[in-house]
Amino acid sequence: MKIKRIGIITSGGDSPGMNTTIKSIVNYASIYKIKSIGFKFGYRGLILNKYKRLSNNKVKNIINLGGTILGTGRSKLFYTKKGREIAYKNLNYNNIDGLIIIGGNGSLKGISKFSNEYNIPIIGIPGTIDNDIYGTDLTLGYDSALNSIIRSIDKIKEIASSNNRIFIIEVMGRNTGYLAYYSGLALSPLYIVYNNEYNINKIEEYIKNNQNYSNIIIVAENKYIGNASKLIYKKIKKNINKYEIRKTILGYIQRGGSPSCIDRLLGFLFGKESVKKIINYNNNIVIGVKNNKIININLNKLINKKKKFNKNNLYNTYL
């Protein structure tokens, strides 16, 4: 059966590159005379039947926009059997032959549930700034977020050295320390807290002996690390007089902004590959990139495995 209409959903947290992907899907699908319909605000749009028709003209200028023109969101209802029933009804009602979901681990899990109950090609694209999806070297938005982080912290470093201050800076990364770790390598901080194996005494020591590093400590804000920044803040404030200590959270600017070149390339290639898979009636696939090649990841594998923290090169001790 020929594919004539594709549905597109961006789900979970925003990530730069989502719009580029939407444009790539719409453009490539149109070569095969396939129409694209975008459901709004994640899976919620599927359930509430809220959508907008996407034409080449509509996506003409979105290639460099952050965020997503479809909106994202989280839908508790979609994770219930009843909710998915409604969703499927709406897909039929709109003659949707295939679905492309762009989102993080939670959203990709949603694909799995839906796939088990209904027979319709659904392809996933890894969209999250956290880069915590198994099987792919990069996720859409990660490189952009890294660059947003380092540009912001470059500015804070100027102030830190001006002021004899130490800044404890929290960066995003819901479950993993990737953003903290790799932005850290690019910033030469006093210390990076990217998992729960940090050593407060060592941090104190580095501060006292610091000659070569800028006065910043980067902390991944995620549940496994807990309130590391509070603990470090208290300890340093108590034991070290020479410096003033400041705590700051980088916040939502990490999720926004125009996508970097890599994220636009990924958006372009991921979008194109996802349409090819739909056309071939493939299912249970998440598009990814490994060793610079676009690959297909088995969805079930992806859901059940956790991405291991991969430090390309061991980051040795500070001196």
Place this chain on the structure above:
Amino acid sequence: MKIKRIGIITSGGDSPGMNTTIKSIVNYASIYKIKSIGFKFGYRGLILNKYKRLSNNKVKNIINLGGTILGTGRSKLFYTKKGREIAYKNLNYNNIDGLIIIGGNGSLKGISKFSNEYNIPIIGIPGTIDNDIYGTDLTLGYDSALNSIIRSIDKIKEIASSNNRIFIIEVMGRNTGYLAYYSGLALSPLYIVYNNEYNINKIEEYIKNNQNYSNIIIVAENKYIGNASKLIYKKIKKNINKYEIRKTILGYIQRGGSPSCIDRLLGFLFGKESVKKIINYNNNIVIGVKNNKIININLNKLINKKKKFNKNNLYNTYL
């Protein structure tokens, strides 16, 4: 008596443009064979006698750097008679004939105290992102901070609309709402809280009827407004279901970054004017800009008056 050596101090909070000013002072003073010495970390450097010699070569590449190569700081000791005694001794010891202080209201107050006790030309330059110094239209760093704020909030706006979220964003401005108000005009938010006359009910109403504005509320973080963002956050969270509410603080990136063109021009012109005043043995003057002209502000007047909030054009109600 001929001026041969000038001391430079950057004091209080950082502001972009301080380095440009330092360079301008050093370059212009050297035309008159006057040497420049920079004291480190604000008035503290004067008391601890910590300084670095500044030559044309040393300041060659700092014109576009944020922060200040001399560091800033706050010194409680300088605000005591004893502390100023030590400071004066160090000025003599280093043969400093005149002082230029770049800082905010607090730092300029320090000049006044010192001037009353010792006879040495001291000129002030208004350096703070808050633009809250009486007698001058602009302070060094204000325009740069405005631009940092709008670039950051541009990114957050993309996410807000993607997510059906409302963001309450706190911006800096210790005692006044200038940064909040004017960045607000440039961002078209739902509401700007720039003083303590805000109306939570109206905010709720605007959110419910919002058609034309982006989903952001800008709040000046300062003591007169108190914890407005917390109150607004709670009220909205309680009464409005349609949106998710998020609170974020822009933080220290507002103080950093390369100075904007205006701040570099002000740095250049303020620096030059301050040296001219020192050469003429003037005192009790703070350099400023009014109606695009460089002016001299009487220090005593500046200290005793408060800058009135000047909204060039009345900002009417939102629709």
Place this chain on the structure above:
Amino acid sequence: MKIKRIGIITSGGDSPGMNTTIKSIVNYASIYKIKSIGFKFGYRGLILNKYKRLSNNKVKNIINLGGTILGTGRSKLFYTKKGREIAYKNLNYNNIDGLIIIGGNGSLKGISKFSNEYNIPIIGIPGTIDNDIYGTDLTLGYDSALNSIIRSIDKIKEIASSNNRIFIIEVMGRNTGYLAYYSGLALSPLYIVYNNEYNINKIEEYIKNNQNYSNIIIVAENKYIGNASKLIYKKIKKNINKYEIRKTILGYIQRGGSPSCIDRLLGFLFGKESVKKIINYNNNIVIGVKNNKIININLNKLINKKKKFNKNNLYNTYL
């Protein structure tokens, strides 16, 4: 007679802030239930009757976009009696009660001609990066262009010093040297060529004795200065061996990009004021800013006078 429909035109060269102005006009006019129609590609849209309806919703997200959603252009036909006849017919046909033109000197001249023949309120807003319009301290887009220039040249300066090279950099400024001069003050170059009174021998001398300045020469590219960069390039290449000489033109990036904070504020205030004037059936007025206040400039005066080069502070010799 009550104003019910306003036409908006952006004409001549793009300048950042045009979209902010369009949004301000549409929003403010809507408070008075006035509809806005935007004619496309400058006066050409008036003659070809090409337009788009502008609602609050349509301009919701354009406040930070460079360029103009209406397009700009130059129309030879509009400067003929016949062309203006057609334009007037179209205005009547569309029930346009007043016109707002955003553009440079050429476009504002167009208003004058039209005003002499037809009785309809037309208000001008000075939109050009050149800042060469008589009677106003600033034009829309000037501050943004200055900042684009200094950010680009900051990057080139890093390369110049890395390479023992001298860069001759051409910046825009059709008839005046404002952009060259003021960006120059913010960059500390070897030399600024902003009018035809430059001295090649002095330039050579500065290069040979250069200790304090970066290796860049800024040249305004305009007809009065002629091919200064070619002449300087040849002379230096011939006489100086120590450095490699490179010539580069900054180009169109100076006209693009998101408007700076000042340009957004001007856009907001200019737009609002222009609607007020239309409502009052005023004519022959160009909105401007002088000494930080929004003013009205008499159109005839503006057209017949040339803006004098105003260097707030004399830029002395280089050392």
Place this chain on the structure above:
Amino acid sequence: MKIKRIGIITSGGDSPGMNTTIKSIVNYASIYKIKSIGFKFGYRGLILNKYKRLSNNKVKNIINLGGTILGTGRSKLFYTKKGREIAYKNLNYNNIDGLIIIGGNGSLKGISKFSNEYNIPIIGIPGTIDNDIYGTDLTLGYDSALNSIIRSIDKIKEIASSNNRIFIIEVMGRNTGYLAYYSGLALSPLYIVYNNEYNINKIEEYIKNNQNYSNIIIVAENKYIGNASKLIYKKIKKNINKYEIRKTILGYIQRGGSPSCIDRLLGFLFGKESVKKIINYNNNIVIGVKNNKIININLNKLINKKKKFNKNNLYNTYL
């Protein structure tokens, strides 16, 4: 024999990331009590014996600076036997035990010549924005240049659509079309000319039928493509009336600016690996990255082979 002093050279064209690499080398070498000396302006510094001592303190703040603190340059003398003799003398005179050269193909060729004549460990690091070095997926500076290009062209695209203009934009890439091709994918232009197999008639056709693409044509400026932009410009100007055609060269901003996150990571890892190799007395090696892993490339292989144009995914025709 123990390595005690390492020489560092940055050679050829600047590329963002060079400073990050210098810092990484200095820091890592110091862990092993190895001192670093930086020779200035490429191989020329070796011949003229111009250098500066590099300590951890000296490189403390350079991690995010574009350009190179050592300067680069090209030295014809080094490519002669006599020149290399002088170079070797100077290495001995300064007790240099090993050399690290950061540069492009030309500079790496220089290593080969030197290695054949003298026995001293020399390690190469691929530093060029062109990404045209055999054996490595990425070179230092390529990602930064791509991002500089897309940010600049994003701005020009706004103007192009405002103006009914077509822009022909030349980007760098001395021998290959990588920068043009990959920035093109990220920009969705009308056409990309990245090699000499372009079709002017097709370009004309795309312009006439353009609905979905922005009005820009990207051309790689390199000798194999010749003056493609001139030819295209003439043809379009002659045959197409609807649009104005403009030609612009992006220029040197592509080589400057703060390095992107990837280039800082590469700088960090390349620097570290190069020191490890020197310590092990390795030779004839160029550090590279392949499939995300840091690798060693055989120098002779690298010099004799040409990097094939690798388009990860076939870029199909425009519609």
